[in-house]
Amino acid sequence: MLSFKHDIPTKLYFGEGQIKRLAKSLEPFGKNVLFVLGGGSIKKMGLYDEVIKILKENNFNITECDGIEPNPRITSVKRGVKLCKENNIDVILAVGGGSTIDCAKAIAVGYYYEGDDLWEMVKTSFRRAKALPLVDILTLSATGSEFDAGGVISNLDTNEKLGAVYTYPAVSICDPTYTYTVSPYQTAAGSADIMSHIFEGYFSRTMDSDLSDGISETILKSVMKNCKIALKDPTNYSARANLMANSSIACSGIPEYGKQETGWPCHAMEHELSAYYDITHGVGLAILTVRWMRHILNKDASATERFVKFAKNVMGLSGDDERALAFAGIDALENYFKETGIPMTLTELGIDDKHFVAMAEHANIGGYLKDAFVALTNEDIVEIYKACL
Amino acid sequence: MLSFKHDIPTKLYFGEGQIKRLAKSLEPFGKNVLFVLGGGSIKKMGLYDEVIKILKENNFNITECDGIEPNPRITSVKRGVKLCKENNIDVILAVGGGSTIDCAKAIAVGYYYEGDDLWEMVKTSFRRAKALPLVDILTLSATGSEFDAGGVISNLDTNEKLGAVYTYPAVSICDPTYTYTVSPYQTAAGSADIMSHIFEGYFSRTMDSDLSDGISETILKSVMKNCKIALKDPTNYSARANLMANSSIACSGIPEYGKQETGWPCHAMEHELSAYYDITHGVGLAILTVRWMRHILNKDASATERFVKFAKNVMGLSGDDERALAFAGIDALENYFKETGIPMTLTELGIDDKHFVAMAEHANIGGYLKDAFVALTNEDIVEIYKACL
Incomplete structure (x- = not known):
């Protein structure tokens, strides 16, 4: 048996209805939220409306960064970082599967990245000291991005898909009922x-x-x-x-x-x-x-x-x-x-x-x-x- | 399957020689260390000397609180809290088995307890908001106190032994070689x-x-x-x-x-x-x-x-x-x-x-x-x- 380090700071709220923890999970970090999401699935299942309602009722300022792709792309990371800077974002909320959460992690550290090219950041994989805090709501059981520090970002220009170490979510809300509508294939x-x-x-x-x-x-x-x-x-x-x-x-x-x-x-x-x-x-x-x-x-x-x-x-x-x-x-x-x-x-x-x-x-x-x-x-x-x- | 919350902030360094992490684990919290220990076993195995050497080389100020009993007693908790107050302790270092770590946890929260009687604190079990930070070095595989927030304190006057929720260790150093000298019975x-x-x-x-x-x-x-x-x-x-x-x-x-x-x-x-x-x-x-x-x-x-x-x-x-x-x-x-x-x-x-x-x-x-x-x-x-x- 070899030596190891255990250091996972993420808090998990697991079970039906845990979205009730959302406002209090975001609250300590500030009021300006970047809401990162994928395609339309969270809208179809009503989760998008529920999140917006909770955020508005609790007076959060919402900036949306939607359309995150499966196999999320560096272009989306760049767009997200730009939105964070333009809107003085305090905390990122990712709602979706692993792709959305991975992209949100890259945005969270990309916000503090001092280089010119965010693809360079992806290529030099290590855990970043500084990142915007991240809260997520999981809608797909697959990647485990809700409980690790990693993320995978693709660059279609260079045919590259690279895993890198970014940052742990502060809080992950894991409600199995959000996966009821996941297709058999997925x-x-x-x-x-x-x-x-x-x-x-x-x-x-x-x-x-x-x-x-x-x-x-x-x-x-x-x-x-x-x-x-x-x-x-x-x-x-x-x-x-x-x-x-x-x-x-x-x-x-x-x-x-x-x-x-x-x-x-x-x-x-x-x-x-x-x-x-x-x-x-x-x-x-x-x-x-x-x-x-x-x-x-x-x-x-x-x-x-x-x-x-x-x-x-x-x-x-x-x-x-x-x-x-x-x-x-x-x-x-x-x-x-x-x-x-x-x-x-x-x-x-x-x-x-x-x-x-x-x-x-x-x-x-x-x-x-x-x-x-x-x-x-x-x-x-x-x-x-x-x-x- | 019922709902649950996962929220364990403790960092574990597991494996032979992990004591090399000790100074850096204490460092962020301050220089005044309460060194909590049990009987003589850590002295016999040379761990006491090693800890003292590391603390001195790194300019920590050491206050010792020794003689923590198996089934640690409220009297030891009171003694520890008093030492913390008298010596402006910044961080507690517990070296030993579950009893020593449990006692150190009670001292850590007892330091901020506002009531008159620490036994009352033990009796009203809930996780305290404020505690002195705690680092431990484990020498017995048993209670799991190195990776939970609980502790058990005994009161010989009232024939009571009560489990309570105190605080998680910030860091636990788990080196299996420290258990080589544990007796067959233990x-x-x-x-x-x-x-x-x-x-x-x-x-x-x-x-x-x-x-x-x-x-x-x-x-x-x-x-x-x-x-x-x-x-x-x-x-x-x-x-x-x-x-x-x-x-x-x-x-x-x-x-x-x-x-x-x-x-x-x-x-x-x-x-x-x-x-x-x-x-x-x-x-x-x-x-x-x-x-x-x-x-x-x-x-x-x-x-x-x-x-x-x-x-x-x-x-x-x-x-x-x-x-x-x-x-x-x-x-x-x-x-x-x-x-x-x-x-x-x-x-x-x-x-x-x-x-x-x-x-x-x-x-x-x-x-x-x-x-x-x-x-x-x-x-x-x-x-x-x-x-x-």
């Missing part, structure tokens, strides 16, 4: 995203960090169970609540405490897919994950022990032949993804091999995936991409 | 304490809070495994590290998120034992827990489902007869406690039934244990105490 994709956050740390050489592994296995099993329930019964509170609680912990770093860092290879590879083709992040992750698993298990037999643990403790399989069991666990995972309706090839998404070499180079910048659970070369990554066709 | 008792923190929330009517239950089951299994390793091999880093990580999470409230509150019946009953007889908390808990389990399972058949879950997922048992399986899980737990060397009767501790009625009345003040997993009357509690003889 429910499945969000669940795959949660699971990928676990896979990235679970597949590690550290075998004795019991709590991390137990939390990881619990989340994987719970997501698979509750995603299926939510697909059949979208307003099942218990299923939506479990998915939401799992999403917050999965990306918090907690499931990796005490474990060797892995470089998050599937996220590195998927960010290239999203950067080039603007696909749904969780879908790209699901497609890549099972091919990555098979590739590394074929490449390095010493990975078998960890895959057997996964097959037994997560997928509920058993058997005497360890190699067969390890591969069976991956097959079972692929079947689960298929059952949830995720298209499981890049071909179905209209992606061919045209950019695979360039994407592999960028995914493995500086060759840093040599420190992954099983080391990956650029050639490995191209092979994994090809296996996804 | 290792076993501390492990029983960790497990009890889980049992108190795990046995609940809420069956759909997957993450809480998964974390709980993980901690129980890990504590049983690693306690046995540590008993045989006291300097096994991995075992000591797992016990320490488990202790911090077990009492944090996290394993109960989304679940119905239970009133923590075993702690209520054990505090009476410690108040009357000053016994080791974890030992009292182990003795009580198995009798409490059998009593409520006999009293209420609807508890069977939860006990079956425990027998299967924690104790690794199986069987078709659910009632038999439920009781077998409790037997297996009792065997585990015996194997770790815990005396499993009150008689062995020299306790008879003299005060059971008074203790039951006080443990169930206001009849609040009617809301436990299985409701407990004073008569139930007396029966549970008697079964422990």
